[in-house]
Amino acid sequence: MNSPGQQMTESARQREQANALLLAALRAPESLPGLPPTDWDLLLRVARRTRLLGRLEAQLAALGALDAVPERAVNHLRSARNLVQHRHTLLTWELNRVLWALEGLDVPIVALKGVAYVLADLPAAPGRFFADLDLLVPHADIQAVESRLLERGWIKLPLSPYDDRYYRVWMHEIPPLRHRERENEIDIHHRILPRTSRFDFDPAPLFERTRPVAGSQARVLGPHDMLLHGLVHLLLEGDPQEGLRLRDLVDVADLLRHFGREPGFWDGLVPRAEQLGLGRPLYYGLRFTRRLLASEVPDPVLRAASRWAPPRPVGALMDWLLPLAILPGHPDHPTRRAALARWLLYARAHWVRMPPWLLIRHLLYKSWLRVRGVPKRAALGPEELKRM
Template sequence: MTESSRQTERANRLLLAALRAPETLPDWSLEDWDLLLRVARRTRLIGRLEAQLAALDRLDAIPERAANHLRSARNLVQHRHTLLTWELNRILWATEGLEVPIIALKGVAYVLAELPAARGRFFADLDLLVPHADIPTIETRLLERGWMRLPINPYDDRYYRVWMHEIPPLRHRERENEIDIHHRLLPRTSRLSFDPAPLFEHTRPVADSRARVLAPHDMVLHALVHLFLEGDPQEGLRLRDLVDVADLLDHFGREPGFWEGLAPRAEAFGLGRPLYYGVRFAQRLLECEIPQPVIEASEHWAPIRPLRVLMDHLVPLAILPGHPDHPLRRAALARWLLYVRAHWLRMPPWLLVRHIVYKAWLRVRGVPKRVELTPQDLKRL
């Protein structure tokens, strides 16, 4: 084993041990803490470590310098929670009187519903889900009330509106918080795309807000979609998203009927494969406790053995951070391969090739080609 491999294994082992058994952290050496803080910050899980230790009332038992880093992370996380829950409040104010359901997604949803997944959870923007038919109404109202479109070339604007599951991001002129308004959970071109109407039929209210959140099964499935179908060529799969999945499964698993309904809901939406991978890696990497019948049900969507073996190799390489000073080429390759996989699932081959070629041509030209969005475009797909 090379030195880089040894250091990578050590860094990953420390981070997983901290997430699985935070009660052991007071016994760690300063050297271990130094590396843990670096990889936790890299994966945006440093706030999570603080929340775990605070819940155990053991922050004062770790080295003071480490505790200071964790408290700083806590302050940043709380600041983001305040900013973006207030942004949601302002959006609800701006859309008052509109008969449009507004569903909070991901981080803000966890905060609103007071879920364990919100503990130490850093999120950079606000994600909302509204019916596709109401997108023009919502967008127009927000543009009138202080939000603005970000600079974007006409081709990318069309890419969002015709092919994707969301419109281009909006940002408030004064607060500069960014919001993503979705009308479905997957791009319309995705091989796994499904009718989002049932999502709205099963949403749940939250206290003291007109916003709603997804039902438990749907919230888990959305977290899985975000994890396995949103690959990043640099960051790879995001470990914090897998932590979300494990938290949601642990929390909702205590509700009567949750486990029995999870696989049927995944099957109804055609999301059995993401559920299979989520169950497999939440259990393997985070030791998430999942009932055996659910594991067996998810294995119905397992890929053929060669692909299963390949994913068992690629996913840990792509999702775990490794050592900051000893990057592995094979980890970078794994991240790139899973990024390609995500795009392969997002678009049919002909459209993917067309998109890549056109984007490359735009970069060569250095200027965007003007593309007009027509009513016929909006009826496609």
């Protein structure tokens, strides 16, 4: 029998190994064909947990290297690819129908996040899982857009009066819509961040730099804004279980690598972050994509961004918390520390999101719902089984 101390170090070693496997796969997918089958077993588990299986498949397929992967692992990669492909079809089609419904309205429709990556054919798109359709429209047009969609078959999801008011008064988006015959949620934003957020800024300059895309009437954000929005999404929109999402950091790394080759991208990045007041998120984004995913960032950009570094103790805390929260660890050896780190980063995201009095009110309301037992787990029936 091992002593408790030995067991502890053994679990810690396994967690390290799981994280290292995943990061190596993300940084250098070309090394995957040489991976021993036992490592595939673990890699599949951690990549699934972080929803990055589809991305591994896309990268291996691009390298033509799927044949060199154990057959049982390929099945899971294919399965993830099919799921992701299905999401891409559903959500780009949803956008197609939204644009059809809005025909004749003279409103710029800007696709955000996953769908934008697909429309603009960016390297972040292949294999990326996304759940909803996120759109940005000018605040002045939001009513026209919403009522046109409601006329043409979309419905509002039922919300409690509290949630509806919360959206309308404080949020940067209107309550989600869904077409009566389809399952996709559409989030229509008029700002990037809630009005209450400490980083809130006027979204008007974003529209000035949007770009058209081939084959669609929708537009996408300009490169700097797309990157900064990716960072906002990563750092300021948490989830209590996941904390921060590794796939959002991967998006940021992909965007940096892709747009870094466009002339003028690096020169304009820091000034744009300054203009929009997103310096701190940019600082963290550059720091952690370099540390975890080995992104290459020119020195002058790093030096310029370093003025947004947090005070030293906060920086040290983030250096410790972020990798702990964002990396999956080993599925069989969860730690309380990682759970705590995830919760702290979630709390931090909320802290930045709204002033303390509103935060307290909001959290009290949400914990009241939890006490009343809002279902969170799957029920056990064949219909539920099929729905998943």
